[in-house]
Amino acid sequence: AQSVAQPEDQVNVAEGNPLTVKCTYSVSGNPYLFWYVQYPNRGLQFLLKYITGDNLVKGSYGFEAEFNKSQTSFHLKKPSALVSDSALYFCAVRDPYGGATNKLIFGTGTLLAVQP
Amino acid sequence: EAEVAQSPRYKITEKSQAVAFWCDPISGHATLYWYRQILGQGPELLVQFQDESVVDDSQLPKDRFSAERLKGVDSTLKIQPAELGDSAMYLCASSLGQGSYEQYFGPGTRLTVT
Numbered sequence: 001a002q003s004v005a006q007p008e009d010q011v012n013v014a015e016g017n018p019l020t021v022k023c024t025y026s027v028s029g030n031p032y033l034f035w036y037v038q039y040p041n042r043g044l045q046f047l048l049k050y051i052t053g054d055n056l057v058k059g060s061y062g063f064e065a066e067f068n069k070s071q072t073s074f075h076l077k078k079p080s081a082l083v084s085d086s087a088l089y090f091c092a093v094r095d096p097y098g099g100a101t102n103k104l105i106f107g108t109g110t111l112l113a114v115q116p
Numbered sequence: 117e118a119e120v121a122q123s124p125r126y127k128i129t130e131k132s133q134a135v136a137f138w139c140d141p142i143s144g145h146a147t148l149y150w151y152r153q154i155l156g157q158g159p160e161l162l163v164q165f166q167d168e169s170v171v172d173d174s175q176l177p178k179d180r181f182s183a184e185r186l187k188g189v190d191s192t193l194k195i196q197p198a199e200l201g202d203s204a205m206y207l208c209a210s211s212l213g214q215g216s217y218e219q220y221f222g223p224g225t226r227l228t229v230t
Binding site: 032034036041042043044045046049051090092094100101102103104106107108109 | 120122147149156157158159160161164166171172207209211217218219220221222223224226
């Protein structure tokens, strides 16, 4: 079964420092991977995706993610954190053999807290 | 920027009552999804539509939940009767269709069942 794991419930970082939010996946075949961000009482906002190609994917708001096949990881990164980046971040995977089904399987989320 | 619209934003209902949620996807998006997000967890897919047809409803509790997208545009998700365990955020998302994998989410409906 396809799954993603976000090993950290919360990540704390000082403003201006680099941040990393971790994600590992378990997928048969080549994975389609996504990162979403959720602000309080809001829906999810798409940040970036990896389907194929360059292992370093750039997305919205200065975020990027690195696909590492050997480590089955897709960590989210940003060189310099902002207080406004504080939110709940979700990693998700789509079953590449799902056919017409485009279901996303989400991790449990990581709360990012950026201190001023 | 086009957005997915959902209403109501908040709903409080008593158990055993019926409740309905509405979603209007981004114009031109053929695929529509309903997810349920329980507090502290990631969203889980309830149902996926391609135009007006159901593609996946394997996780939809069909004894009490129903979903429709009659004209292939907006959609309604209904719960009857509501149970305490249905308290959650109900998220609607849409995507262009086949070959377009990113999904765009609406603000959600927060349901509280008392």
